[in-house]
């Protein structure tokens with residue numbers, strides 16, 4: 190991450206400002222309701238806020254909450270990151286010894302490729318455990334501003350690596366598992382940590398063609414909003430009881446999300462029932478300021494903070510609210526009671542985290558460094574990487590037969606990768622195992638040459654003298670390269686989907702040697718690998734994303750067959766021409782004159798590799814053993830649903846019990862298998878999506894000749910389509926259930942009768958035109974930092 194001067198100053202001064210606890214047993218609050226652990230969190234928080242002066246309340250609106258010394262309330266830092274392990278900006282790692290590292294998992298894009306929700310829950314449980322241990326040592330907070338659960342809609346997006354991929358069903362299921370692991374069971378007396386679903390909503394562009402995330406107005410139809418941009422957030426709020434949300438930098442349909450009562454109130458709190466007063470919304474960092482400028486939504490700075498607070502932004506990452514709330518309140522733009530509500534939400538959340546309660550009564554307060562980076566969590570980081578690696582091409586070379594006479598050539602910028610393995614938002618990993626390190630653990634000869642120069646210094650782009658003797662001495666060539674955060678990052682979208690000229694040149698020259706050759710493509714965004722797919726001299730192609738601290742070992746173990754690959758691409762690999770065919774700013778999913786369409790559901794061109802692609806070292810067959818009827822009356826489905834206890838119709842199951850799908854390993858190599866179930870067909874209005882993922886399950890270690898069974902839950906929501914107003918409707922028509930990409934098996938059925946709406950979508954009302962000033966003196970400089978705005 191890049192830090193502004195003000196954030197760096199905070200970072201440097203932060204260790205002393207981190208998580209101390211209020212002294213309820215003997216402090217000034219000991220007889221107040223806030224310190225009564227038998228009282229309800231809401232009542233406790235209200236009692237505390239009632240003791241605050243207006244100035245103290247205003248001070249508590251920013252991410253670095255200074256506390257109230259006269260009441261024994263210590264400072265609290267709300268901004269904590271934990272995307273794939275504990276991370277900055279305020280996490281305090283020691284120079285050495287205890288608390289100098291934690292477990293660093295693969296980036297979500299790699300973990301998404303595992304299609305294994307149990308893995309995700311286990312990873313999130315380790316992250317929350319380690320966050321608690323660090324918190325107990327006063328080194329990190331109790332809430333984490335993770336996950337980034339915006340769908341990876343455009344392959345250029347610099348932060349797509351932070352997400353599990355492009356499919357809304359996949360994201361929804363993944364985030365449900367993740368939140369369980371981060372927060373623990375909602376019936377537990379204390380939350381493990383509070384998770385924050387971000388960036389709500391429509392955020393998936395950093396800096397493209399003169400459009401910056403801070404000022405971008407995403408124009409999104411109600412249909413695309415409900416069908417694509419919001420399901421993961423609905424899963425967070427309605428189905429997973431997440432503790433916090435973060436509104437995004439961009440506007441949606443004219444309104445900055447942090448000042449949009451339609452998104453923050455009508456949809457989030459009312460439609461999704463996210464009504465618990467322990468749940469709060471933070472702004473993205475400096476996004477409240479952006480409501481004023483560059484969005485020009487509000488007419489004054491005071492109005493911008495009032496608009497944000499009233500809309501439902503309870504916390505300001507930054508200091509804009511604390512600067513301008515005094516004026517806003519004095520001008521009568523916002524009532525103090527709205528501020529009270531925001532603070533009550535914050536403090537109820539801290540109550541549920543046990544901040545005010547005696548440590549002896551709380552299991553999470555007993556965790557310490559012995560619970561960090563345990564053997565089990567290191568193995569889990571390795572497993573997460575191994576499960577996420579995807580085999581895209583294999584002519585039979587892999588798995589590589591190993592014997593001590595083998596001379597293995599390892600080349601490319603990623604062959605000896607270190608922090609590149611981590612992507613972004615990382616802390617200090619326990620270790621970094623590169624592919625080179627892992628190859629050197631084998632009983633073979635390893636010839637390594639990076640072969641490429643610095644990506645920022647073209648004069649060093651070739652290092653052929655070192656490469657040729659190493660390649661000549663090798664029996665097998667493994668080229669590991671791709672992209673890094675040099676080209677895909679926060680504030681940086683890609684401009685090209687191609688391998689660079691020097692990379693392609695080197696791949697071509699190495700392939701020209703005619704030796705057995707494997708290419709491993711790294712990085713979060715896909716590169717158009719058609720030249721590799723089409724080159725008969727290249728036997729195999731793998732994708733590894735950002736595989737984390739043990740990523741090199743996982744890659745080498747897949748190549749050598751210690752691990753059988755079973756990951757699936759969580760995104761579409763488009764041809765490089767895609768970037769000329771659609772603007773990043775075009776939010777529409779369906780094809781049009783401006784776009785060939787987005788994601789595997791709507792893209793009307795030929796993908797290089799489709800979403801869900803992934804080969805194995807064996808073959809599988811599938812059969813659905815649950816008897817499906819040839820036809821279902823929609824009225825019967827609805828009747829059964831209404832008789833169940835389910836609050837939301839779209840969550841009702843389609844069949845009484847999950848669909849049983851038998852998966853048989855018809856080859857000899859023991860392997861995991863990801864069962865992907867799609868729906869396709871002609872139901873509802875045209876155009877029809879090609880297919881939609883409706884269920885998935887990873888099965889483990891199926892031996893050759895053996896069969897395992899996936900149990901797939903289909904809901905009425907998965908059968909429904911979204912109409913132009915955003916309603917979810919079940920339509921009569923012809924349906925096909927497909928198992929896997931090249932279907933191993935499929936079943937057809939029809940739905941009959943009248944269409945039925947299973948989720949009625951509220952429409953925005955009110956005035957959605959900006960009221961802000963234009964042409965203000967020095968409002969926006971690309972980059973971070975509110976100090977760049979001249980404050981009056």
Ligand SMILES: O=[N+]([O-])c1ccc(O[C@@H]2O[C@@H](CO)[C@H](O)[C@H]2O)cc1
Nearest residue numbers: 190191192193196334473474973974
């Ligand atoms: O000023 N800074 O140092 C700074 C650093 C990162 C940054 O990014 C934002 O902060 C993250 C907060 O979780 C959001 O995911 C991201 O959009 C915004 C500002």
